[in-house]
Every structure is written in C-alpha cells, then in structure tokens.
Amino acid sequence: IDIKTLRGATNGVITIDRGFKNTGSCESEITFLDGEKGVLRYRGYSIEELAEKADFLEVAYALIFGNLPTQEQLNKFHADIKSKSVVDDDIKKILDAFPKTAHPMGVLSSLTSALTAFNPSSVNVDSEEDMYNSIVKILGKFPVLVSWTMRKKQGLPLNYGSTSLGYVENILKMMFEQPNESYEISPIIKDALDKLLILHADHEQNCSTSTVRIVGSSHAGLFASLSAGISALWGPLHGGANQAVLEMLEAIKADGGDTKKYMAKAKDKNDPFRLMGFGHRVYKNFDPRARIIKKAADEVLNDLGIEDPILDIAKGLEQEALSDPYFVDRKLYPNVDFYSGIIYRAMGIPVEMFTVMFALGRLPGWIAQWKEMRLNKEPIGRPRQVYTGENLRSFVEIENR
Ligand code: ACO
Numbered sequence: 001i002d003i004k005t006l007r008g009a010t011n012g013v014i015t016i017d018r019g020f021k022n023t024g025s026c027e028s029e030i031t032f033l034d035g036e037k038g039v040l041r042y043r044g045y046s047i048e049e050l051a052e053k054a055d056f057l058e059v060a061y062a063l064i065f066g067n068l069p070t071q072e073q074l075n076k077f078h079a080d081i082k083s084k085s086v087v088d089d090d091i092k093k094i095l096d097a098f099p100k101t102a103h104p105m106g107v108l109s110s111l112t113s114a115l116t117a118f119n120p121s122s123v124n125v126d127s128e129e130d131m132y133n134s135i136v137k138i139l140g141k142f143p144v145l146v147s148w149t150m151r152k153k154q155g156l157p158l159n160y161g162s163t164s165l166g167y168v169e170n171i172l173k174m175m176f177e178q179p180n181e182s183y184e185i186s187p188i189i190k191d192a193l194d195k196l197l198i199l200h201a202d203h204e205q206n207c208s209t210s211t212v213r214i215v216g217s218s219h220a221g222l223f224a225s226l227s228a229g230i231s232a233l234w235g236p237l238h239g240g241a242n243q244a245v246l247e248m249l250e251a252i253k254a255d256g257g258d259t260k261k262y263m264a265k266a267k268d269k270n271d272p273f274r275l276m277g278f279g280h281r282v283y284k285n286f287d288p289r290a291r292i293i294k295k296a297a298d299e300v301l302n303d304l305g306i307e308d309p310i311l312d313i314a315k316g317l318e319q320e321a322l323s324d325p326y327f328v329d330r331k332l333y334p335n336v337d338f339y340s341g342i343i344y345r346a347m348g349i350p351v352e353m354f355t356v357m358f359a360l361g362r363l364p365g366w367i368a369q370w371k372e373m374r375l376n377k378e379p380i381g382r383p384r385q386v387y388t389g390e391n392l393r394s395f396v397e398i399e400n401r
Contacts, residue, residue: 035282060364085140088118113227123221147174202365208232214381245277246341277338289336
C-alpha cells in the first residue's frame with residue numbers, strides 16, 4: 001500500500017480501529033465511566049446516589065449545565081420547558097400518515113426530524129441563548145411525541161397532560177390517561193420511571209451519542225442530530241436490546257423455560273443467536289446500572305403485587321452465566337437492558353415502546369454531548385479509511401461488460 005494514502009490530516013499515520021474499540025473521539029467533562037471497576041458518574045455524581053436521591057429533571061439539568069440545580073434554577077428550567085411544550089398541530093397529520101404497524105422508534109425519529117421544519121430557528125445556534133432555546137424546546141416537545149407515538153398505536157386521543165405536574169408525572173399522565181377517566185399517578189410507578197430515566201440519561205461516547213455528535217459536528221441542527229441518534233439507538237445491539245431481551249425471555253418461557261438450551265445456542269459460533277442484554281463494549285466486570293435495575297425490578301414487581309415468571313428466567317440466565325466459562329472468559333455480564341424491560345412491562349408499557357423509553361431517558365445526555373461539542377468548537381467529524389479496492393482501470397462500454 002502506498003504510504004501516502006495512509007497519511008492523516010495532521011501528517012500522522014492513520015490507524016484502523018474497527019468499531020473504534022480503542023479510539024477516543026473527544027475530551028469530555030460530562031460522564032466518567034470505568035469499565036473495569038463498574039463505575040459510572042454524571043458530572044462527578046455517582047449513578048447510585050443519583051438513582052436513589054435525584055429526580056430526572058435535576059439530572060438532566062446537571063448533565064446539560066454541569067451542576068445539580070438550585071431550586072430556583074430548577075423551577076426556571078422547568079417553567080421554560082413547559083412554555084415550549086406545544087407541538088405544531090401539523091405534526092399530528094404526519095403522525096396520522098404512518099401505518100399503525102410502524103415501529104415507534106421509526107415514527108419518533110421521523111417526528112423529531114420533522115420538528116426542525118416547524119422550528120427553523122433551532123438550526124442556527126450562534127449563541128448560548130439560541131442553544132438554550134433549542135434545548136428547552138426539545139425537552140418540552142419530546143415527551144409529547146413519545147406519548148403520541150404510543151397513543152396513536154393504541155387508538156387513543158392525543159393529549160398534552162398538565163402543566164401543573166412535575167416533568168416525569170406529566171410524562172406518565174400523557175402516556176396513560178384514558179378518555180373520560182382521571183389518571184391517578186402511582187408513586188411506585190413514578191419513582192420507577194424516574195430511576196430508569198436517570199440510569200439511561202448518559203453513557204459517554206456510545207453508538208447513538210457518537211452519532212449525535214458527528215451529525216451535529218457538520219452544524220446540522222439539534223433536532224436533526226437527535227433524530228439520527230434515535231435511529232442509532234434503535235438497533236438491537238444498542239438500545240433496541242431492551243425489546244429484544246423481553247422477546248427472548250418470552251420465547252424461552254414459551255419453550256418451557258429451558259435456559260440451558262438458550263445458553264448453548266448463545267455459545268454456538270454457528271448460531272447467530274446472542275444472549276440479548278448480555279455483554280458490553282466497556283464494562284468488563286459488571287454494569288452498575290444493571291445492578292440497580294435488577295434490585296428495582298424486584299421492588300417494583302413486589303410493590304405492584306405482580307409475579308412475572310420471566311423475572312425468574314432472567315435471574316436463572318444470569319446465574320448460569322456467572323459460572324459458565326464462555327461468559328466468564330469473555331467477561332459477559334447483564335447490561336442495562338437486561339432487567340429494564342421487566343419493569344417497563346410491569347408499568348404497562350408495550351414492548352415496542354421500550355426503546356422509545358430509553359430514548360426519552362437518553363435525551364439529556366445527547367443534548368449535553370451536542371452542546372459540549374458545539375461549545376468546544378469541535379471540527380467536523382470525518383474519519384479516514386485504508387482503500388482496498390481496485391487499482392485504476394478503464395471504463396468498459398455496457399455492451400462489452
Ligand atoms: N451472547 C453471546 N456471546 C456474546 C455476547 C452475547 N450477548 N456478547 C458478546 N459475545 C461474544 C462474542 O461472540 C465474542 O466472542 P468471540 O471472542 O469468541 O468472537 C466476544 O463475546 C466479544 O464480543 P464482541 O461482539 O466482539 O464485543 P463488542 O464489544 O463488539 O459488542 C455488544 C458488545 C454489542 C454489547 C455485544 O456484547 C452484544 O451483541 N450483546 C447483545 C446485545 C445487547 O445486549 N446490546 C445492548 C448493549 S448496552 C447498550 O447499548 C445500551
């Protein structure tokens with residue numbers, strides 16, 4: 001290979017790193033992750049403490065602005081979000097055009113992108129004030145799109161919830177309120193949702209966040225960058241795993257609960273089956289989010305008086321993996337997606353909406369990362385390659401090919 005084709009823009013040599021397993025794309029002050037020790041912190045606050053003590057909007061504020069807010073800052077932030085939560089009525093027409101069978105992640109990604117058309121000022125963010133306006137707009141409108149996506153599938157009227165409620169309470173009301181019935185918010189469900197959203201809120205340079213940053217690095221607007229991130233999250237190797245886990249656990253249950261059979265399939269290199277919700281690019285001991293979620297799954301199901309046999313199947317798989325050399329040698333442990341679906345289902349959220357719930361939680365992280373990237377004036381993201389195709393050859397007329 002001609003060495004000149006390998007020379008990078010700064011005259012260094014280009015390295016190939018498939019899957020960017022050893023490549024840092026930026027410096028960041030947002031999220032600290034130690035995969036060997038199973039440590040995750042947002043802005044220096046431990047995930048364990050945040051999940052126990054904070055609510056989601058406080059965590060969103062900390063991720064986006066750097067510190068936990070004072071009560072006054074939080075009130076203003078929430079008021080600004082509420083004042084921007086109305087979605088243009090024409091978005092309803094777009095939603096209406098989707099078939100009922102459409103996957104909610106495809107719908108959500110499209111509607112998020114469509115928001116740009118109705119909010120053109122959100123594209124040019126020349127000042128921190130412009131940036132702030134785009135941020136509160138999307139934090140206001142995104143939960144509305146999430147709830148509408150679910151309600152459309154269920155044939156329910158589209159609603160707006162109530163401005164007198166907290167951010168998470170309002171999400172629940174928008175999603176679950178039935179026509180002609182007053183919706184009572186269960187504190188158990190509210191706390192569970194807060195916890196799940198917090199645990200999903202950021203995870204440094206994962207696939208969807210890197211997507212948001214790289215799309216945003218071309219100075220595409222925030223909503224367009226987020227729409228790309230939602231598409232990246234959809235895949236079953238990333239956020240789509242939460243839906244895939246529940247479907248897998250259901251399939252194991254329907255197959256008589258034979259976990260050993262599925263463990264064997266996962267280890268068989270000629271079988272494409274993977275144990276969904278297991279393994280992580282960065283965590284090589286345990287995923288601290290999975291530990292918190294496993295405990296929460298037990299508590300929530302207990303508090304709601306639900307007995308779900310798939311929770312036992314999930315625990316059985318984890319137990320078997322812990323003593324199986326295949327999983328131990330490869331350091332494969334349950335990740336954030338392994339137990340989350342069991343809680344979502346207990347809350348009454350349909351399986352196809354699980355990844356949408358992940359997107360709702362990840363929204364502040366994507367926003368924080370996009371903001372940091374723009375404020376740091378990161379250059380456009382543009383990796384190189386090593387060309388392995390044909391050398392120069394002559395054009396051949398179509399009749400001679
Ligand atoms: N089941 C069976 N084997 C697995 C699994 C699994 N879930 N995950 C990894 N392996 C094996 C691989 O086959 C490979 O084995 P080999 O060394 O014999 O070839 C080895 O473990 C390393 O796996 P890679 O795919 O190289 O690891 P990578 O870091 O690229 O992938 C990923 C990480 C995508 C999470 C992977 O573990 C996976 O596919 N897990 C299942 C899907 C999942 O749960 N995704 C959610 C991740 S969390 C999140 O995104 C929110």
